[in-house]
Amino acid sequence: xxxRTPVVFVLVGLTGSGKTCAQRKLERQGAVRxxxxxxxxxxxxxxxxxxxxxxxxx
Numbered sequence: 001x002x003x004r005t006p007v008v009f010v011l012v013g014l015t016g017s018g019k020t021c022a023q024r025k026l027e028r029q030g031a032v033r034x035x036x037x038x039x040x041x042x043x044x045x046x047x048x049x050x051x052x053x054x055x056x057x058x
Contacts, residue, residue, distance in 0.1 A: 011019045
């Protein structure tokens with residue numbers, strides 16, 4: 001069996017541009033999704049920010 005070369009897809013775009021649709025299509029083809037939000041919630045809890053603001057800009 002031939003060894004497959006790993007491929008990384010980075011999906012970025014504005015709201016409504018189709019990122020989730022593309023992600024679902026890739027998952028159906030065997031891709032594994034890595035999500036920053038998933039890692040953040042797993043380590044910090046669902047209601048905590050990954051990065052705490054240092055100062056508020058006015």
